[in-house]
Amino acid sequence: MTARGDAGRRTVDAPGRNAFVYRPTASPQEAANWTPRQVAMTNFRTVLGRAYPRVSGLFREKSWVFFEILLPFLATSAFVFVYRALEAPPQYIGFVVLGGAMTAFWLNVIWMMAQQLWWEKSQGNLELYFAAPMHIMAVLFGMAFGGFVMSSTRAAAVLVVATAVYGVSFSVDQWALLIGVFLLTLAALYGLGMMLASLFLMWGREAWHLTQLLVEPVYFVSGLNFPIARLGVLGSVAISILPLAVGLDAMRQLAFAGSAYPAGTPAPAIEAGILVAMVVVFIVLSRWTLAILERRARSEGRLSVRWQ
Amino acid sequence: MSGTGQPDPRPANAQPLAIDVRGIRRVYKVKPKPVVALDGVDLAVEPGEFFGLLGPNGAGKTTLIKILTTLLLPSEGTARIFGFDVERQTKQIRRIMNMVAGGEQSGYGILTVREQLWMFSQFYGLPTRDGWNRVDELIDAVGLDEQREQRVSTLSTGQRQKMNFARGLLNDPWIFFLDEPTLGLDVAAARSVRELILAWKAAVPGRTVLLTTHYMAEADELCDRIAIVDHGRILALGTPEELKKRVQRESVFRIELDRLDGGVGALRRLPGVVNAALAVGDQATTADDRQTVEVNLALVDDAALGDVVGALGGLGAHILALRKSEPSLEDVFVELVGRGFDEVVRDGPDPDRRDHHDRPTGGDRGATDEAREREIEVVG
Numbered sequence: 001m002t003a004r005g006d007a008g009r010r011t012v013d014a015p016g017r018n019a020f021v022y023r024p025t026a027s028p029q030e031a032a033n034w035t036p037r038q039v040a041m042t043n044f045r046t047v048l049g050r051a052y053p054r055v056s057g058l059f060r061e062k063s064w065v066f067f068e069i070l071l072p073f074l075a076t077s078a079f080v081f082v083y084r085a086l087e088a089p090p091q092y093i094g095f096v097v098l099g100g101a102m103t104a105f106w107l108n109v110i111w112m113m114a115q116q117l118w119w120e121k122s123q124g125n126l127e128l129y130f131a132a133p134m135h136i137m138a139v140l141f142g143m144a145f146g147g148f149v150m151s152s153t154r155a156a157a158v159l160v161v162a163t164a165v166y167g168v169s170f171s172v173d174q175w176a177l178l179i180g181v182f183l184l185t186l187a188a189l190y191g192l193g194m195m196l197a198s199l200f201l202m203w204g205r206e207a208w209h210l211t212q213l214l215v216e217p218v219y220f221v222s223g224l225n226f227p228i229a230r231l232g233v234l235g236s237v238a239i240s241i242l243p244l245a246v247g248l249d250a251m252r253q254l255a256f257a258g259s260a261y262p263a264g265t266p267a268p269a270i271e272a273g274i275l276v277a278m279v280v281v282f283i284v285l286s287r288w289t290l291a292i293l294e295r296r297a298r299s300e301g302r303l304s305v306r307w308q
Numbered sequence: 309m310s311g312t313g314q315p316d317p318r319p320a321n322a323q324p325l326a327i328d329v330r331g332i333r334r335v336y337k338v339k340p341k342p343v344v345a346l347d348g349v350d351l352a353v354e355p356g357e358f359f360g361l362l363g364p365n366g367a368g369k370t371t372l373i374k375i376l377t378t379l380l381l382p383s384e385g386t387a388r389i390f391g392f393d394v395e396r397q398t399k400q401i402r403r404i405m406n407m408v409a410g411g412e413q414s415g416y417g418i419l420t421v422r423e424q425l426w427m428f429s430q431f432y433g434l435p436t437r438d439g440w441n442r443v444d445e446l447i448d449a450v451g452l453d454e455q456r457e458q459r460v461s462t463l464s465t466g467q468r469q470k471m472n473f474a475r476g477l478l479n480d481p482w483i484f485f486l487d488e489p490t491l492g493l494d495v496a497a498a499r500s501v502r503e504l505i506l507a508w509k510a511a512v513p514g515r516t517v518l519l520t521t522h523y524m525a526e527a528d529e530l531c532d533r534i535a536i537v538d539h540g541r542i543l544a545l546g547t548p549e550e551l552k553k554r555v556q557r558e559s560v561f562r563i564e565l566d567r568l569d570g571g572v573g574a575l576r577r578l579p580g581v582v583n584a585a586l587a588v589g590d591q592a593t594t595a596d597d598r599q600t601v602e603v604n605l606a607l608v609d610d611a612a613l614g615d616v617v618g619a620l621g622g623l624g625a626h627i628l629a630l631r632k633s634e635p636s637l638e639d640v641f642v643e644l645v646g647r648g649f650d651e652v653v654r655d656g657p658d659p660d661r662r663d664h665h666d667r668p669t670g671g672d673r674g675a676t677d678e679a680r681e682r683e684i685e686v687v688g
Contacts, residue, residue: 018445018449018511019445019446019448019449019477020449020477020507020508020511020512021480021511021512022442022445022478022479022480023479023480024480024512025480025482027323027514028326028355028390028404028482028483028514029390029391031403031404031480031482032390032392032400032401032403032404033400034399034403038433041433041435042431042432042433045430045431045433045434045435045436045439046430046431046433048430048436049426049427049428049429049430049431050427050430050431052419052423052426052427052430053416053418053419053423053427056418056419056423057416057418060418061418123413123414123415124409124412124413124414125414125415127374127379128407128414128428129431130378130379131377131378131379131402131405131406131407132402132428132431132432133399133402133403133431133432133433133479134431134432134433139431297379298378298379298380298381299381300337301336301374301380
């Protein structure tokens with residue numbers, strides 16, 4: 001039996017095995033008895049395996065350049081021109097550019113993560129995932145990781161282009177905290193996406209309508225195009241529940257240090273603490289909702305019977 | 309039929325049954341009234357068996373497979389796979405089993421065949437490089453070498469099913485659940501898939517296959533034992549030969565004779581003959597243009613044939629050909645259910661697999677025609 005490896009499609013001999021015999025085991029009981037390391041490695045590999053389609057899709061479907069860079073850039077540009085016309089302080093241009101860059105992550109979470117399990121079910125993938133030996137959370141982490149790579153590329157593109165075109169100058173004093181807040185924001189966002197994925201699947205086809213309903217309100221209360229402090233109490237509420245709102249506010253404070261920033265929101269370090277709490281809560285909730293989903297799926301037939 | 313497949317009591321140290329189902333009942337709570345998909349099923353499948361569930365759409369085959377593959381909980385009863393409980397020991401079962409369904413559209417069209425299979429290999433914990441090697445081995449084995457770097461979205465139905473089959477073998481399962489694996493395939497692709505299944509099973513003793521199908525000839529060809537299922541119940545269970553014997557109360561032979569003085573009436577009077585009738589067309593022509601007579605002969609049993617053959621000489625007849633006629637599984641089904649298989653297939657939607665009816669290629673007439681073609685192909 002010959003086989004080709006991934007490195008240059010080399011041909012290797014695999015003595016003692018063939019396509020129909022890969023891991024000989026003495027009995028099904030032996031084959032079912034996995035070590036903790038096997039379990040952990042399978043979950044880790046699942047994350048990478050599930051991320052693969054998203055990362056490879058980045059290079060195969062070029063339409064995202066138009067839909068997720070050019071169109072958000074136009075929306076960002078509109079606000080830039082408004083602020084310039086109103087002779088707003090120059091950092092406001094930076095605020096809106098940063099908001100435009102972060103839009104990519106929100107779109108990814110709400111459009112792809114949240115609807116992903118529902119879509120996987122309709123494709124017939126979900127039952128294969130549940131019938132495989134890895135933890136289904138690893139699949140969700142894989143989706144999140146793939147989405148993170150994909151969205152980071154888009155966000156970076158928007159940020160670089162908009163910064164160059166509109167001459168935004170950043171002033172960062174605490175790089176470590178800024179990077180930390182950025183990563184925490186993404187972790188919280190994708191944690192939210194993982195939780196929504198299970199909820200949306202349980203809610204069925206109404207999920208799509210719910211997604212539509214949520215996009216603009218979340219854009220607004222997250223302060224994507226203006227400092228959220230301007231929203232007063234509503235802004236405070238948004239900061240306490242929306243990772244995009246709190247993360248973006250902290251990043252704006254850190255990326256434009258020294259410039260006048262509207263009062264009314266917590267300091268970046270406190271907002272980082274809020275993000276940590278959100279990460280924990282969303283991950284725990286996503287694990288919990290996924291467990292409920294699997295239980296209901298098995299008891300009600302929601303996974304195996306597509307028309308229910 | 310509860311009890312038909314009742315698991316035998318086994319010694320404590322015996323190897324667990326590959327499938328041990330006891331009193332399984334599954335009810336879907338749907339409006340306007342609950343649907344009973346399984347209604348008290350008992351089943352015992354030995355390790356190494358190729359076991360078939362044969363029945364029309366809506367019989368409960370897919371529901372049973374979903375329960376055995378840990379995707380669905382039974383409403384009542386217990387089920388074990390190699391001793392592992394389907395409700396509580398799902399992880400162990402998922403490590404030793406895999407499944408492929410007919411018409412499966414899983415995966416991501418943007419990936420190539422190779423990439424898609426590698427992705428699934430990661431779900432079973434294959435190391436990265438090992439995964440690529442394994443994928444290439446399986447691609448070769450299933451005959452998809454030319455499609456290796458082709459996007460999944462561009463595969464034909466048959467190619468896609470071969471890829472699905474390769475996916476199902478990635479983890480070297482001990483038990484393979486095949487839910488109508490040749491559904492929608494053309495004759496050649498269906499044959500190829502069947503050959504693959506048999507080759508995989510033969511590679512390691514103890515590998516077990518549970519196949520659901522409503523293609524009778526496929527079940528007849530592949531399965532060691534078959535359970536005929538309808539309305540959530542097992543109506544009969546046994547080897548294909550045993551099942552056919554249920555409906556064959558006499559031994560039936562077709563005899564081709566050079567002549568038959570006295571007609572079939574003379575045959576009817578012979579000892580051991582239950583009935584004798586001229587075959588359709590009543591006369592045939594041999595290669596050298598001689599007229600011959602074909603007779604369908606029903607005997608009390610096979611042993612009576614010797615006396616009949618001896619007596620034929622006295623009637624001035626010489627046997628040109630002799631063939632035993634056996635009932636088909638469809639005859640068994642008709643006897644058990646009281647209606648033809650095609651008739652049942654044309655009845656309403658399948659609560660298990662409605663998606664199959666929704667596909668443009670899976671219309672009732674198409675499916676029935678495909679079944680006929682496949683039966684002809686298998687028999688031929």
